[in-house]
Amino acid sequence: MSVKVKIPTQLRAATGGASEASVEGATVGEALDALYAQHEGLKDRITGDDGELRRFVNVYIGGEDIRFLDGLDTPVAAGGELTILPAVAGGR
Amino acid sequence: MSGTSLKCRECAATYELGARYVCENCFGPLEVSYDHSHLAGDVDGLRRRIQAGPQSIWRYSDFLPVETPPGVGATNLSRAGLPAGATPLIKADRLAERLGLGEVWVKNDAHNPTHSFKDRVVAVASQRALELGFDTLACASTGNLANAVAAQAAALGLPSYVFIPSDLEEQKILGTGVYGTNLVKVRGNYDDVNRLCTELSGERESWAFVNINMRSYYAEGSKTIAYEIAEQLGWETPDRIVSPIASGSLFTKIAKGFGEWLELGLITGAVPTMNGAQATGCAPVANAFAAGTDVCRPVKPNTIAKSLAIGNPADGPYAVELARRTGGAVDAVTDDEIRAGIRLLAETTGIFTETAGGVTTATLAKLAERGDIGHDERVVLVITGDGLKTLDAVKGTFESYEINPSFEDFEATVEQGVHA
Numbered sequence: 001m002s003v004k005v006k007i008p009t010q011l012r013a014a015t016g017g018a019s020e021a022s023v024e025g026a027t028v029g030e031a032l033d034a035l036y037a038q039h040e041g042l043k044d045r046i047t048g049d050d051g052e053l054r055r056f057v058n059v060y061i062g063g064e065d066i067r068f069l070d071g072l073d074t075p076v077a078a079g080g081e082l083t084i085l086p087a088v089a090g091g092r
Numbered sequence: 093m094s095g096t097s098l099k100c101r102e103c104a105a106t107y108e109l110g111a112r113y114v115c116e117n118c119f120g121p122l123e124v125s126y127d128h129s130h131l132a133g134d135v136d137g138l139r140r141r142i143q144a145g146p147q148s149i150w151r152y153s154d155f156l157p158v159e160t161p162p163g164v165g166a167t168n169l170s171r172a173g174l175p176a177g178a179t180p181l182i183k184a185d186r187l188a189e190r191l192g193l194g195e196v197w198v199k200n201d202a203h204n205p206t207h208s209f210k211d212r213v214v215a216v217a218s219q220r221a222l223e224l225g226f227d228t229l230a231c232a233s234t235g236n237l238a239n240a241v242a243a244q245a246a247a248l249g250l251p252s253y254v255f256i257p258s259d260l261e262e263q264k265i266l267g268t269g270v271y272g273t274n275l276v277k278v279r280g281n282y283d284d285v286n287r288l289c290t291e292l293s294g295e296r297e298s299w300a301f302v303n304i305n306m307r308s309y310y311a312e313g314s315k316t317i318a319y320e321i322a323e324q325l326g327w328e329t330p331d332r333i334v335s336p337i338a339s340g341s342l343f344t345k346i347a348k349g350f351g352e353w354l355e356l357g358l359i360t361g362a363v364p365t366m367n368g369a370q371a372t373g374c375a376p377v378a379n380a381f382a383a384g385t386d387v388c389r390p391v392k393p394n395t396i397a398k399s400l401a402i403g404n405p406a407d408g409p410y411a412v413e414l415a416r417r418t419g420g421a422v423d424a425v426t427d428d429e430i431r432a433g434i435r436l437l438a439e440t441t442g443i444f445t446e447t448a449g450g451v452t453t454a455t456l457a458k459l460a461e462r463g464d465i466g467h468d469e470r471v472v473l474v475i476t477g478d479g480l481k482t483l484d485a486v487k488g489t490f491e492s493y494e495i496n497p498s499f500e501d502f503e504a505t506v507e508q509g510v511h512a
Contacts, residue, residue, distance in 0.1 A: 009294035010114045045117060055387065055409065056102065056119040060287060063280075065404065067390050085290045086114040087406055 003031045003076050006083040014041040028059060029072035031082055046084065056087045094131070095157035098122040098308055101410070109157065111224050111300075113307045121406060122308045124157045128356055135357050139327065149177035149212050149316040155352060156316075157309050158219045169247045173218055176211035177316050179203040181324040181472070187440040187453075191460040194467040197330065199321055199474050200443055206267070207478035208399075208446075209342065210240035213313035214302055218244050220309040221300030228252065228299045232289035234282050234338070234399045235264030236446075236477050241302055242271035253299070255285050261398060263481045281393060283403050307341075314342045318349025321472055322359045329354070329361030332465065334456045335474040336448045337368040337377050337422060338400040340407030346474070347414050364472075366414050367464075368422035369455035371395035371447075375424035377408045382422075386412045396427045396485050397447040399477060421464070425454040431489055433457065434479060444479030452476075 005021045012019060021038060025031030036043040046057045052072075053059060059066045060083040066074050076082070098107040102120025113122055131138050131154060138154070145151030146162070150172075153161035162172035179201050188196040204211035214237070218229055230253040231241040238254045245252035254268055258277035269275045278285045286304075293301040300306045322329055329350050337343045347366055353359045370378045373395025376388040388408030393401035405411070415422050425433065430447055433454030438444050445453070456473055459465050479486070495501040 006291075008291075010116055010119070013116065046119060054102075054119055056114075056121065056406075058287070058404070063284065063287070065283070065390055068392075083287075083291070085287060086119050087404065 002078065004079075004081045005031065005035055006081065008085050010086060011042060011045060011084065014045065015039045025076060027072065028061060028066050028074045028076055028082065031076055032059075032072070058085050058087045059083070060085070093157060093159050094126045094128055094154055095124045096127045097125045099125045111226070111305055113305050124308055124312055126155070126352070128154070128352065132356055138356075138358060142323065146175070147178045148175040149215055149313065151178075152316050152319045155312075155319065155349075156216055157312050158216065159223050161219065170249050173215055173244050174205040174211060174247045176204050176215040176313075177320060179320065181321060182441065182443075184441045184473070187437065187473075190436065190440055191457055193460050193465055193469075193471060195470045196456070197321075197325075197470070197472045198437070198441055198443060199317060199472055201317065201474070201476050202443070202445060202449075202478035204240075206236075206239040206243045207481065208236035208240065209314070209317065209474075209476045210236045211244070212316050213237075213310045214240040214244045216313035217300065217302035217306040217310035218248060218250075221302070221306055222248070224300075226298055226300035226306075228296075230289070230293075230296075230299045230301045231255065231303050232282070232285045232301070233303075234401060235260050235268075235481065236399050237303060238264060238268040238273075238275075239481075242268045242273035242275075245273060246271040255289050257282050257285055257398075261482050261484065263483060267481065281403070282398075282401055283390070283393075286402075286404075311341045311345055314345035315349030315352070317342070317474060318346045319353065322350065322353055325470075327359045329359055330364050330472040331469040332365040332367060332420070332471045333474060334367045334369060334452055334459070334471065336400055336452045336476055337370050337405070337408075337411055338402040338448075339405045340368075340377055340409075340411030342474075342476070343368050344407050344410045344414055347418070363418055366418045366420040367455065367459060368411055368415055368420070369452045370422065370424045371397040371400055371430060371451050372424045372426045373397070374401045374403060376403060376405055377411050378422040378424040380408060380412050380422075381415055388412070395430075395447075396482070397430055397451050398482075399446065399448045400451060421459075423455045423458055425451055425458060429454040429458075431485055434486060435489055437475070438479070443475060445475045446477040446479050446482040447485050448477055449475040449479070450485065 023034035100115035201209040252273040374393035386409040390404040430450035434450035
C-alpha cells in the first residue's frame with residue numbers, strides 16, 4: 001500500500017528537488033526505509049549511527065508527532081501521509 | 093558586523109550568514125558565531141561606547157548579528173522599529189525578606205513596547221530580515237510574540253502574518269489584531285501552529301518567520317537581557333538567574349550573553365547558576381532534568397501559563413545541559429503555585445506579571461524553601477511579560493468590599509472588616 005511522504009525544503013537537495021514521495025510500507029519505519037532506498041543520502045541526514053531519528057527531526061503522521069504514538073513502529077494506513085520537519089522553532 | 097557564520101550546534105558544520113536555520117547535514121539548529129577579537133584591545137573604550145549608545149538593545153550592536161543597526165539618533169520608527177530593551181532592574185528587598193533570601197533583583201521586561209521580552213528578539217529578527225531582503229514578517233506564537241511581531245511590522249510598515257492557537261487568552265488576541273496584522277487562529281495547540289508554520293516557511297520564500305527561518309538571528313536578541321543585567325549591576329554578573337523556559341532559547345542565550353562578556357573581560361564574575369522555571373502542566377525540560385537525561389520527551393500542554401506551553405522544546409537539551417553545568421536546576425510549579433507567584437511578586441514589588449512570571453516567581457520561592465540559595469547570593473529573577481495579558485489568572489484570588497456611599501457603611505463594612 002502506498003504512503004505519501006512530504007519532504008521539507010532542507011532535504012530536497014537529496015531528493016532532486018522533489019517535495020513529495022510515494023513509498024510502500026506498513027509502519028513509519030518501513031515507509032522511511034523505502035524512502036531512503038529511493039533517495040540516496042537521505043538516511044544519514046535524518047538518522048544517527050544507532051538508526052534512530054536524530055533528536056532535531058520530527059516525523060508526523062496525519063499531523064501527530066510519532067513520539068506520541070509508537071515511534072518508528074507506528075502503523076501507517078494505506079493512503080496515509082507522513083511529514084518530516086526540522087524541530088527548530090519556538091518561543092522563549 | 094562581528095557575526096562571522098552560522099554554525100550547527102550538533103555537528104559544527106558552518107554556513108554563511110543567510111536565511112538558513114537548520115543544518116542540511118543533520119537537521120541541528122544553527123547558531124550565530126562571532127569574532128570579537130577586534131574588541132578585546134580596548135575594553136574600557138568599549139564600555140564607554142556602550143554607555144554612550146542608544147537607550148535600547150542597539151547599544152549592544154557589536155554583539156548582535158546585524159550589519160546596520162539603528163544608531164544613537166535613530167528615532168524614525170519606519171527605519172528603526174520599536175525601541176526594545178533598556179528595561180528596569182529593580183532591587184526587591186521585600187520579596188527577598190518574604191522568602192528569607194539575602195538579595196533579589198527583578199529584571200522587569202514587561203517594560204518593553206508590547207510588554208514582553210519578545211520585542212528584543214523581534215527587533216533583531218526584523219532588522220536582519222530587512223537586510224536579507226524579506227518583505228513580510230510572520231511568526232508562530234503563544235501570544236507575546238504575536239503582539240511583538242504585529243506591532244513591529246506596523247512600526248516598520250511591513251505586511252505581517254501572525255499564527256496563534258485558537259484558544260489563546262483574549263487579551264493577547266486583541267493586543268495583536270489591533271495592529272492590523274493578518275491574524276490566523278489555528279485550531280490546535282502551539283506545537284500544531286509551529287508545525288504548520290515550519291511547513292509554510294518552506295513554501296513562502298519572501299516571508300521572514302521570525303522564530304523559524306530567522307530563528308538563528310532572533311534568538312540572539314535574548315542575550316541583551318544578560319548584557320543589561322550586567323551593565324545595571326555595575327559590569328558584574330549576578331550569582332544566580334531564575335528564568336522561565338518554554339523552548340529553552342531565552343534561558344540558554346542569557347548564559348551565552350554573560351559568557352561572551354566574561355570572555356572579553358568586559359565584566360567580572362562567572363556565568364551565573366542557571367535555574368529554569370516551567371509549569372507542571374508543560375514541563376518537558378524539567379522532566380528531562382529530573383530524569384537525568386537531556387532527551388526532552390514531548391508533552392501535550394495543559395497549564396494556565398500558555399506563553400510557556402511548548403510541548404516540544406527546540407532548545408530543551410541545551411537548557412538541561414546548561415542547568416547541570418552551572419549547578420542550577422529546572423523546576424516545575426503547579427497552576428495554583430503560579431497564581432500564588434503572581435500575587436507574591438505583585439504584593440512585594442508592585443510588579444504585576446503574566447502567568448509566565450508567576451511560574452518564575454513560584455520557582456524562586458520553591459528554591460528558597462528547598463534551601464538551594466545561599467544567603468550571600470545575588471539573585472536575578474527574569475520577569476518576561478505583563479499581567480494585563482493574562483488577567484483571568486488572578487480572577488477570584490482576592491476579596492473586595494462593596495458598600496453604600498455612606499461613611500457609616502464604610503466604617504461598618506470596610507474598617508471593621510480590616511480589623512476583624
